[in-house]
Amino acid sequence: MGCIYEGVSAKLAAGKSLNDFVDVTVTNEDGDAATILKGQNYLFEESGTYTITYTVANVEVSEDLIAEHTRKMIVAERPEAEVILDE
Amino acid sequence: MRVSRNKKRSALLMALLLAASIFLSCISGADRVQAAAKGDYYIKINKATNVVTVYKNDGTPYTAFTCSIGHATPLGTFYTPAKYRWWVLDGPCYGQYCTRITGGILFHSVWYYQQTKDSQSYVQYNKLGTTASHGCCRLTVAASKWIYDNCPTGTKVIIFNGTSKDDPLGKPETIKVTGYRGWDPTDPDPENPYKTKSTKPEISVSKKTIAYGSKFGDGNMTCKDSGGFDVTDWVKQEGKVNTKKIGSYPVTYSVIDSFGRTATKKITYKVVDKKPATLTGVKETLSKKCGNTRDMLVGLKAKDAAGKDLTSKIAVYIKTPSSTGYVKCKDRNYTFVESGTYAVKYIVTNPNNGLKTTKKQTIKVINTELPVFTSSDNWKTLKAEAGDEVSWDVFMKEFQRNLQRVRV
Structure with a gap:
């Protein structure tokens, strides 16, 4: 099963992969959106529910031929580090 | 007495006739x-x-x-x-x-x-x-x-x-x-300069195979008589040749020339298909969408000169936009997976003579479809913790496992 791609993939019906052209947009609960391109990172500073939008265009023909898909992302508070005193 | 007198008259008459006959022979010299x-x-x-x-x-x-x-x-x-x-x-x-x-x-x-x-x-x-x-x-x-x-x-x-x-x-x-x-050209005298002593009429046939659909007879058979004169028009023909139907046709030619000499020639003509097959219905250019499957023989018609259907014998060769040579289609249905220009050759070989007919076609394949997303985790909700810094790669790969690796 290791050869099967795990994760998100984007391709044309004819089979050509468009993965490298996918934009990922992160939108927080306030509606603020940030787009991450390949090679970039996004820092989740706050907890909350985010919307992750994957967008890709048919680069062979037209930038107007766009497909997108969204999914939810829940960012939890990071548990505070437990301080253990060494008595 | 009367009888005797009549006999004398008859004898006299016969003598006169005989003399006249001899005289005529002498003056005629014949x-x-x-x-x-x-x-x-x-x-x-x-x-x-x-x-x-x-x-x-x-x-x-x-x-x-x-x-x-x-x-x-x-x-x-x-x-x-x-x-x-x-x-x-x-x-x-x-x-x-x-x-x-x-x-x-x-x-x-x-x-x-x-x-x-x-x-x-x-x-x-x-x-x-x-x-x-x-x-x-x-x-x-x-x-x-x-x-x-x-x-x-x-x-x-x-x-x-x-x-x-x-x-x-x-x-x-x-x-x-x-x-x-x-000289009378028909005089059989050996001295006749027309040299008819031992000659006979001669019927000649230039070709025994006749092209399907052609006109039969013009100039194909000629005949000269014993004196070497063209008497083609005198020749009688038994048997017909149907140039609209492929097959063998026995024909007998015969002639009697002005010397009374005869000649006969039997020929079996073959009406054959000498032309390449006709191939119709090939449009020079077509447009298709990426992913379309097309019956490559749809609308095409191939037949030999006699009208026999050869459509099933059409071979289709395709050169894709990314390839450098033609490849023969194994199936009459073909799916265009690349965008760009495909070159197509349709070739049909006439089984009657091995002649090939080739028609070319250009098919422009364009991609008009939206890309398709898939997710191996079926778009499950992602989970992270505040402070996680997630890269584009992690969003695209199996998220949770790769996030853990990033944290480590």
Whole structure:
């Protein structure tokens, strides 16, 4: 099963992969959106529910031929580090 | 007494007739053949058509000759009384192979200026088939010799005015000669410069295979008679060739030339398809969408010259936008997976002759479809913790596992 791609993939019906052209947009609960391109990172500073939008265009023909898909992302508070005193 | 006196008169009459006969033979200088039998044939002369037809005694038409008779030729039934190898005719002029019909009416060759074989009047020879004589029945030397040789004195001759329907064997063609005088071209004499001694009519066929749909007959068969004259038009053909149907056709050619010599040639013609198959319905250019599957033979029609359907024998070769050569399609249905220009060749081979027909086509394939997203985790909700910094790669790969790795 290791050869099967795990994760998100984007391709044309004819089979050509468009993965490298996918934009990922992160939108927080306030509606603020940030787009991450390949090679970039996004820092989740706050907890909350985010919307992750994957967008890709048919680069062979037209930038107007766009497909997108969204999914939810829940960012939890990071548990505070437990301080253990060494008595 | 009366009887005795009559006998004396009869004897005197017979003596006079004998003397007259001897006298006529002397002044003619010709071979005179006495009547002996009626022979195996009778002869009819159609005055209106200038045709002599020889019949067997049972009424079967045997052979025919083209002649020249005259307006003075009498109608009636006669029995040939005499023959002459040469005979002095009006003019004076001379005729060969003469057979007297009645009175001064004879069968004879076209006349000669002298009693020499190289002095025949060519002007008169070329009139054979038309009314031209002073009453005799002029013939070629070959024809007059045939009567001379085959019809003994006493042969019945009927002269009548009929139509071409009364000539059961038709009116034989006659060759035309050039010049003023010379040998009768049908004279079988070995000295005849037309060299007819041992020759026969010769039928020649230039080709035995006939292209389907072509016109059959033009120039394919030629015939020369014993004298080397073109008598192609005289040849009779038995059997037909249907050039609209492929197959074998036996044909027999036969000819009787003016020497009475015959030739027969049997040929089996083959009507064959010599052309490449026709291939229709190929559009020069087409547009398709990426991912389309097309029946590559739809709308196409291939057939041979006879109309036999060869559509199933069309081979399709495709060169994709990214390839450098053509590849033969194994299936008539083809899916265009690349955008760009496809080059297509349709080739059909005519099984009748191996000739190929090729038609080319260009198919422009464009991609008009939206990309498709898939997710191996079926778009499950992602989970992270505040402070996680997630890269584009992690969003695209199996999220949770890769996030853990990032944290580590």
